[in-house]
Amino acid sequence: MPEPLFRYIDENRDSAIDLMLELTAIPALSPRNGGIGEGRKADLLRKLLAAASPGKFLEFPLSDINATPPLRPNFVFQIPGRQSEKALWIVNCLDVEPVEELSLWEGDPFEPYVKEGRIFGRGAENNNQDIVATLLALRGMRELGIEPANTLRLLFLSDEKGGSSRGLKQVFQQAPHLFGRNDLYLVADGGSPDGLSVGISEKSLLWYKFTLRGKATHASTPHLGKNALRASAVLMRELDHLMELFPLQDPIFTPPYSTFEPTLKEKNVPGVNMIPGLSVFYMDCRILPDYPLETVEEAIGKFVAQVEESEGVSIEAERVLRLDSAPKTSEDAPMVGRLLRSLREVGGREGKMTGLGSTTPAAFFRKQGLAAASWRKVERTAHSPNESALIDNLLYESKVFAWNMEHL
DSSP states (O other), X not given: OOHHHHHHHHXXXXXXXXXXXXXXTSOOOOGGGTSOOSHHXXXXXXXXXXXXXXXXXXXXXXXXXXXXXXXXXXEEXXXXXXEEEEEEEEEEEXXXXXXXXXXXXXXXXXXXXXXXXXXXXXXXXXXXXXXXXXXXXXXXXXXXXXOOSEEEEEEEESOGGGTSTTTHXXXXXXXXXXXXXXXXXXXXXXXXXXXXXXXXXXXXXXXXXXXXXXXXXXXXXXXXXXXXXXXXXXXXXXHTTHHHHSOOBOTTSSSSBOEEEEEEEOOOOSSTTEEOSEEEEEEEEEEOTTSOHHHHHXXXXXXXXXXXXXXXXXXXXXXXXXXXXXXXXXXXXXXXXXXXXXXXXXXXXXXXXXXXXXXXXXXXXXXTTOOEEEOXXXXXXXXXXXXXXXXXXXXXXXXXXXXXXXXX
């Protein structure tokens, strides 16, 4: 990458901070998370993109009466390049995670501020950092008269936090012709603190809800009831054996094995002296792509039946969410090679191909037969109170994005 483009990005640190503060102040929460949608943020972003570079907007909105305005925005900002045989896509999401446990925040999540080299606020790291890094790279190329090497398509999506049915899935339905088999797909998601992880695969995801019904009674007469909470503990212990049934490991993932974790426990009885007749808990399963989810669900069903018999309770096992892993992106895919090379050129370090335990938009590209890779440099604060983006990470990302925009 030409040295002037590095300098431009570093010299415009303050401008990048201003953009981050402006974007993060917008509560782009989806209606299902108590917000009004991404419309206001999309409007601002269109203005910023149009000012950053000549280009063309391609719009793919979806009606949603619960949003204000009643649309969920999805759009591409397309910029011509020196070659048009293939396009480089950089994919960002507009929505942010919901705010929980407000008492744990040091300030208002949507009144962002700068402290100790970080920008704090909901959505700062996920993924306003990536949006601003993209904008800054675009501005730098225009200011320095650098034309993108390939047609550049910057894709901005709604509903990523809600499963993408009103986002990327909608764009695929409206414009399947837009996505070329030979195009290059860089998804700003996943990532690691060292900025060396290039995501090429993801685990499958299963969420289960277990509802156990026994018989409530007073704690002094347990022989008259059936303790549903105790039966829950037995079931959790039995479900631990899933690790033994599905023991394969793949070193590209961290951790390298499938995981089966009890998580949420719903409230049951109001008093310590009451034996519960109802107990509800949830389990989160992240499963290596080697295993068909049908075999995992069959094993869960057998453990449920065993505990029903041994504990004398009834158990309803309800699948809450299922996301099958997409085919792995080839290690030889051009986008993977470009990202690895850009990490050498920009940071002087060797990247590594990794798998993710979480689902990103890259999975939806892979399911369409499109060889996507995910990458960014993050501290992984996105789902936490006092979410923050490290400003140095933003500048580094911008250089990596710019390198990919500038090189064939």
